[in-house]
Amino acid sequence: MATTVEFRRDPRWQETLTNAVGAALYADVVENILHPSMEQVPVDTGALRRSAMAHKPVINGTQVTVSVSYDTNYAIYVHEDLSARHPHGNAKFLERPALAAQNGMSDRVAKRMSL
Secondary structure: EEOOOOOOHHHHHHHHHHHHHHHHHHHHHHHHHHHHHHOOOOOOOOOHHOEEEEOOOOOEOOOEEEOEEEEEEEHHHHOOOOOOOHHHHHHHHOOHHHHHHHHHHHHHHHOOOOO
16 A cells, blocks of 8 residues: 655655654554454454554655555465455455555545644
8 A cells, every 4th residue: 555645845744744744544554454454453462463563654755655464474364265264354364455445545635634
């Protein structure tokens, strides 16, 4: 996911505004992707759920990126195995919330910035 904002008229504001976008985007990702994915992640020992994290915004010019990951060596297998049955949770536990969160993300980020 990336949000791009360009400030052509006054480049002095670019850093301030991209930092504000980064903070708002981070909050939105935590609320609308990370937390919902943690509710959907399959649980056996709980290690996979505990490994969930949202990474601080990375700003490259006018592009702001916030990523979410599960940091175990088996997370990708649990995420992609559509044939596995789990007592709690399901495959695509990160992809589904990420796709659902795309709708309205720009509006939510702008609202968080009080624009």
